[in-house]
Amino acid sequence: MEQHLQGKGSGMMSLPVEIKVNIDGNVGEALSLLGEPQGPVRKRLVWFAESRSGIADGxxxxxxxxMVRFRSGDTPDELTVKLRPCAKGQLVGRFSSPFDEESFEYKIEEDWSGNRQVVAASATSSHPQGVLLDSVAPGADAAAPLTARQLQFFRACVPALHATGLVALGPIASTKFSDVPLDDLxxxxxxxxxxxxxxxxxxxxxxxxxxEKADEFEARAKRKQRKLESAVMDHxxxxxxxxxxxxxxxxxxxVANHH
Structure with missing residues (x-):
């Protein structure tokens, strides 16, 4: 298990937890077993940016x-720089706690998937719909739209890396259904x-x-995780x-398919 930011007795906040379950294989059948979700749906394309030189030398x-992720589709475009997993010592200065600014959100949360529990920090800038498409086109510099705040996040929290010479890989087709009833979740x-x-x-x-105390919150999150996993298997x-x-x-x- 990766190091948690709150730590035992450290006095830091209990982080929000995103609990995930992944299904491989016949996704169409899985959606059918879940009752063909209704309600709000978002269709977007997703790209991940990597260093051109890094792709070449591994x-x-x-x-x-x-991770540097672009999203574009039927909602405002988003560009996210994420550290996952990250250790408490990496998140320094302004980036030691979450904050919001106009068209920018900085989050710190835990990702739980099975027995894997890690801390993730993400700096996300929002942009008008379609604005980021030029930056993910072949030959474009995918680092160009990184905002000053995102570059600051890079410099402060991963100083050994440089956000330059990036190429966007993709797109991945993403379809998201929100707030789907699953048992009582x-x-x-x-x-x-x-x-x-x-x-x-x-x-x-x-x-x-x-x-709510930290240990009570952790126990409740674990109960939610068990409930989600049981509901998935019950379907x-x-x-x-x-x-x-x-x-x-x-x-x-x-990367393997990149030419």
Whole structure:
């Protein structure tokens, strides 16, 4: 298990937890077993940026636990720089706690998937719909739209890396259903399709309640995780046991197919 930011007795906040379950294989059948989700749906294209030189010599941003992700579709465009997993000592200065600014959000949360529990920090800038498409086009510099705040996040938290000479890999087709009823839970479903990969991720978020102690919050999050996993299996779905995250599997595939 990676180091948690709050630590035992450290006095730091209990972080929000995103609990994830991944389904591999026949995603169409999985969606059918879940009752063909209704309600809000977002269709977007997703790209991940990697260093041109890193692709050539096998030293990826991903190997330094850094992801640069573009999203564009039927909602405002988003560009995210994420560290996952990250250790408490990496998040320094302004980036030691979450904050919001106009068209910018900095989050720190825990990602739980099976027995894997890690801390993730992400700096996301929002842009008018379609604005980022030029930056993911062939030959474009995918680092160009990084904002001053995102570059500051890079310099402060991963000083050994330089956000230059990036190329966008993709696109991945993403379809997201929000707040889907699953037993007594409300679950987000997101399907990613690229090359021969097809994933379905089910996720819920758990946040600290007022007056809730850290150990009570952790126990409640664990109960929610068990409830989500049980609900998925009760619908006849098989939870993926692949130890690699879907992001790593996708980026590895995109790098292998990059020319």
């Amino acid at each position: 030293h990826l941003l991903l190997d330094s636990r850094v 409300e679950v987000d479903l997101e399907r990613w399709t690229v090359a021969d990969l097809d994933f379905l991720e089910l996720s819920i978020r758990v946040k600290l309640k007022d007056e 006849g779905l098989v939870i993926s046991e692949n130890p690699e995250t879907k992001t790593r599997r996708v980026i590895t595939t995109l």
